[in-house]
Amino acid sequence: MIEQAYRVGEAWGIAVWCQDEASPFSTSPYPGAAWRPIEQPARQPHEYLRQGTAKVLTLCHPATGEVRVKGVRSVTNAVLHTWLKAELLTILATLPAPTDLTPRTEQRPAWEHWQHGLSRKPSLSAALPPLRLILIWDNQVGHHTPDLMCWLFAHGVIPVFTPIGGSWLNMAESIQRILKRRALEGTHPQSPEEIICWLEAKACGWNQHPTPFVWGGKRHERRQRAKRRRLGGSGATATYLPGDPLVSKTQAHIIAHRNGLQYI
Incomplete structure (x- = not known):
């Protein structure tokens, strides 16, 4: 079902976004390129002070490559849900107005289609608005709260959860790896605020020339090319x-x- 969302969701007029919370980034040295332009090996200190960690909330639009991020110190439900609702409202405001005139009481089949094969299906409301956005994210307890589910359904958003052990199906992880590499490789941040600043700055730079993420693309060929030209x-x-x-x-x-x- 997730693969179908990536392949045909946008063609069916339904926006597809992915959400994920990046792993904690600590204030430790991050390895980078083995050599510098001055032909000397890169060096990092073997001792460092843990000044805390930072996390990054990420929303990714695979069809365009656009990414929305926010750096935080902790990810509680209050932090995540507040940020997610605000971002989704902004995204929904940019989408075309729904043209489906089907009564709200007859919208259920369109919603149930995207629940096919899920072992844990959120209970749909009796009356549903036209489906406007598919949200792909991990199957965590904090993503299943009744208040959040009701809010998503009321705004035409259906969550599609990745299976256990299948977080790699979430394309938000791909953009997170890119941002981490560009922002932190070869650096030694001294504070979580510094990490947040660097990651958010790289996200802004990425959005100036985003690259779409294609399901089933030539990832292997790109990795081989990167290995050949790493130096x-x-x-x-x-x-x-x-x-x-x-x-x-x-x-x-x-x-x-x-x-x-x-x-x-």
Whole structure:
């Protein structure tokens, strides 16, 4: 059902958003690139003081790549629900007005379609508005409170929960990894406020040129390309051996010739 939401939800006129809370980020050194442009290995202190942790509330729109984040020190239901409701109201205000004239008492089939296969289905209200947004998020206790469920249903939002052990189906985790890498790799933050500032700044930068997330895209090819070019622009260089599976036979012959070897 989650895969169907990613593939056809937007085509059916239903916005699809993902929500997740990023893991706690501590005030410790974060590893980065192995080499610097000055051709010296990067170094980090082996001792540090724990000044607390920071978390990031994330809403991601896979179709456009847009991300909405807020850094916090703790994620209680009061913090999460207040932020989520405010963000969803802003998102719903930007969506086209519903054109479905079906009475509210006959909207149930459209909602029940997105509950198919769920082991834990929230009880739907008797009268439902037109379905406008699908919210994909993790199956946590704080996401099932009756007050929050009733609020979502009243505003045309249906939650689709990831199964146990299936949090990787939530594309919000993908953008969280990108933001963490851009904001924290190779740094040593001294306070949670500094972590929050860096993550929110990178999110703003990302939204200037967002990249859509495509379900079933060429993730493996991108990872292989990143491995080959990880050292680009630094003082270190990479040499591919003839046996490298990423190197074609023609390239292998050239590499072997340059290194005084014979390619067999």
